[in-house]
Amino acid sequence: MRPVDEPKVGLVVVSHSEMLASGIAELAAQMAPHVAVLPVGGTPDGGLGTDYESVCGALVGADSGAGVVVLYDLGSAKMTAEMAVESADDAARYAVVDAPLVEGAVAAAVAAQGGARLRDVAAAAEGASGEAPVRASAAPARRSLHLVTDPVSVEIELNNDVGLHARPAALLARTVAELDADVVVRYGESEASAASVLALMGLGAPGGGSVEVIATGKDAREAVRRIEELAERGFDD
Amino acid sequence: MTCTAEGVVSALRAAVAVVIAHRDELVRLDREIGDGDHGENMRRGFTALLSRLDSEPPATPGSALKLVATTLISTVGGAAGPLYGTAFLRAASAVGDATALDGPAVAKALRGALDGVVARGKAEVGDKTMVDALTPAVAAAEAAGDDMVAVLVAAADAADAGAESTVPLVARKGRASYLGERSADHLDPGARSTALLLRAFADAAQSDERAQR
Ligand SMILES: [Mg+2]
Numbered sequence: 527m528r529p530v531d532e533p534k535v536g537l538v539v540v541s542h543s544e545m546l547a548s549g550i551a552e553l554a555a556q557m558a559p560h561v562a563v564l565p566v567g568g569t570p571d572g573g574l575g576t577d578y579e580s581v582c583g584a585l586v587g588a589d590s591g592a593g594v595v596v597l598y599d600l601g602s603a604k605m606t607a608e609m610a611v612e613s614a615d616d617a618a619r620y621a622v623v624d625a626p627l628v629e630g631a632v633a634a635a636v637a638a639q640g641g642a643r644l645r646d647v648a649a650a651a652e653g654a655s656g657e658a659p660v661r662a663s664a665a666p667a668r669r670s671l672h673l674v675t676d677p678v679s680v681e682i683e684l685n686n687d688v689g690l691h692a693r694p695a696a697l698l699a700r701t702v703a704e705l706d707a708d709v710v711v712r713y714g715e716s717e718a719s720a721a722s723v724l725a726l727m728g729l730g731a732p733g734g735g736s737v738e739v740i741a742t743g744k745d746a747r748e749a750v751r752r753i754e755e756l757a758e759r760g761f762d763d
Numbered sequence: 764m765t766c767t768a769e770g771v772v773s774a775l776r777a778a779v780a781v782v783i784a785h786r787d788e789l790v791r792l793d794r795e796i797g798d799g800d801h802g803e804n805m806r807r808g809f810t811a812l813l814s815r816l817d818s819e820p821p822a823t824p825g826s827a828l829k830l831v832a833t834t835l836i837s838t839v840g841g842a843a844g845p846l847y848g849t850a851f852l853r854a855a856s857a858v859g860d861a862t863a864l865d866g867p868a869v870a871k872a873l874r875g876a877l878d879g880v881v882a883r884g885k886a887e888v889g890d891k892t893m894v895d896a897l898t899p900a901v902a903a904a905e906a907a908g909d910d911m912v913a914v915l916v917a918a919a920d921a922a923d924a925g926a927e928s929t930v931p932l933v934a935r936k937g938r939a940s941y942l943g944e945r946s947a948d949h950l951d952p953g954a955r956s957t958a959l960l961l962r963a964f965a966d967a968a969q970s971d972e973r974a975q976r
Contacts, residue, residue, distance in 0.1 A: 530885055575800065575840030578848075601841035601937060609836060611819045 535638040535647040536562035536588030539631055539719040540607050541599040542567035542575055550597075554631040557692045558639035563631070564589045576603045580718035581610040585620055593619040593644035595634050595651060599627050619644075625651040633724040640723075645708075654724050678750050679740040686763040694761035695726035698734040701752045705745035709753075765863035766911050766973050770961035771827040772816055778960050780914045785959055794953035796939040799819040801952040808839040824864050828855035828872070835903075839869045843935060843953065846880055846893065853879030866914040868945040870904040873918060877901045884936060890947065891934040893953035900961055919958070919965035926954040 531538035537554060541547035544609040547567030564584040567573040581596075588594045596611065598604045604622065611620040621644055623630065637650035662749065686694060690711070702709050702720050709720035718725035720739075729739050741749040756762075766774075778839035782789075782805045789802030812834045828851050836848035857875030858868055877897045885890040903921035907914040929951035937953070939946040 569840040573800075573840065575804070577840060577846075578836050601884075602845065605842060605845035608883070609848065708969070734910060 532641065533591035534561050534641065535592045535634075536564070536590055536635055537631060537647075538581070538596045538607075538640065539563065539567075539583055539598075540576055540596060540603045540690065541565070541567040541627070542603060543599075544572075546599065550628055550631050553628065554635035557632055558635035559633050561638040562590060563635055564588045570672055570744050576606040577645050578606050578610060580717075581606055582613065583688060585610055585614060586729045589619060592638075593621070595638070595644065595647045596600045596620060596622045597627055597630050597634065598622065598652060617624045621645075621648040623648045623651045625654055629654040629724055629747050633722075636692045636696050636723050636727070640700060641751070642696075650723060653722060653738045657735055677693055677742045678746040679734070679738055680750050681738055682754060682757045684731060684733055684757065684761075685732045686760040688763070689735055690726050690729055690731040690737070691705050692723075692727060692761045693763070697756060697761055698726060698753060699723045702741075702749045705743075705749050705752075707741045707743040707745040707749040708748050709739065709741045709746075712740065720753075764910055764975070765865045766824060766825055766869065766968065767829040767863045767866045768783050770888045770968065770971055771824045771864075772821065773881060773945060773971060774964045774967040775812065775816060775827065778963040779813045781959050781963040782806060785956075789956055792950055792955055794866075796934065796942055796946045796949045797952060798841075798938050801843060801956065804839045804841040804843050805956055808835045808844065811838040818855055823862055825855045825858045825860060828852075828858065842884070843956070845882055846953070849879035849883040850876035850897075854871050860966045864911060866904075866907060866909045869911055869914045870901070870907070870918075872895070873904045874899045879916040889932060890936040891929045891932040891939060891951045891954070892936050893951070893957040894923040895932070895951065896954040896957040896961075897930045898923040900957075912972050913963070914969045915961070915965040919961040922927070922954075922958040926950065926958040 533653050539547045539550045544567035547565035551563045551565035564587050565582045566584045569577050580690035585594055596607045598607050607622045611617050611622055633654035634647050637647045699720055711720055711726060713729040714730040716729050718729050739750055739753050776879040785803040785809055786806040789805060790799055793799045793801035815834050821830050832848045832851035837846050853875035854872040857872045858864055880894060886894045888895055888898050900918040900922040904914045907917035932946055933944055934940045934946035948974055
């Protein structure tokens with residue numbers, strides 16, 4: 527693990543509405559206490575719109591050294607964000623991402639809190655769409671795929687306090703991210719891809735509960751082993 | 764005839780007056796198929812431009828165009844800010860440090876503006892946006908020859924026709940695209956404001972020319 531005091535990627539939420547930007551920033555920051563999540567919304571006179579100067583200011587304000595992911599609501603907020611990034615001294619420090627605003631902000635905040643780098647935080651936001659947990663019974667195609675490729679599965683006890691909440695979910699996702707394995711976590715009737723922090727959190731698996739981990743692919747065994755080990759350590763809580 | 768910094772500034776002042784005069788029309792057009800802010804956003808941006816033209820009189824055509832860009836970017840607050848901002852910024856770099864613009868230089872500035880708008884907004888002809896007014900305007904300007912006034916008049920005429928051509932279109936970009944088929948039978952406010960600006964520039968150039976005779 528990286529040291530706790532290493533700078534974390536910041537987030538800027540650009541919306542036409544000050545209330546919307548603030549609400550989303552509040553929601554995302556709740557999951558990521560050490561991540562700077564700055565809302566920018568509305569025009570200086572309190573109307574709806576996006577203000578270029580405010581976005582420029584927020585880019586600087588949210589950057590604690592690891593860069594900033596920028597999320598936006600509608601087209602002109604995107605254009606304003608892109609202009610602000612282009613005019614920055616070092617445009618490579620900023621990533622304007624096309625993501626569902628609420629889910630993307632939460633996923634990005636969680637990834638940033640977990641110490642992910644700029645590229646990975648951006649990917650977490652972008653990958654936040656369509657990754658919600660699916661009912662296992664509603665995904666027969668996926669299950670049959672696991673059968674033909676000889677899945678490795680194991681039952682895991684969540685012996686930490688919070689279960690698969692933000693940080694443990696992020697840890698689990700990161701643990702298997704580099705492996706060549708398709709990992710699914712099942713809790714009750716729902717299952718989630720281990721590639722999606724948000725989907726894992728969405729399972730709502732509590733501390734003291736247990737989940738089934740099903741892995742397929744070349745590194746399936748290693749993926750299961752790593753997750754078991756992580757759970758045995760109580761997710762480093 | 765060519766266009767010096769003074770000529771560009773007088774064309775910009777004319778544009779400010781036109782934008783203010785058409786504020787309500789642009790609000791109405793944008794209310795029909797968008798969020799209704801275009802007229803007020805344009806008025807805010809161009810009013811700010813007027814005071815900056817007074818306080819920081821530009822020395823070259825390029826610096827005048829750049830002043831428009833930075834003012835609109837920081838004051839408009841809607842899609843028109845980044846779009847017109849990028850357009851004027853690219854127009855400014857197209858003319859460089861030239862002290863006077865002839866017809867081809869104006870056409871080059873317009874081409875830069877169009878390229879900027881397309882790069883920023885990713886719209887194509889037929890999407891029901893300002894690109895539908897600006898694209899034919901650039902083509903007409905490039906075919907209009909050496910005379911600066913003739914180039915601007917050709918651009919303004921083509922932009923008017925291009926803006927009109929947006930009426931039957933279904934929007935594929937911007938807020939209006941959320942309306943789908945219901946966006947048809949309306950004039951696009953961005954195309955309209957582009958046509959208004961080019962007409963203001965052409966009228967200003969023509970009246971400057973008459974005054975010099
Ligand atoms: Mg609008």
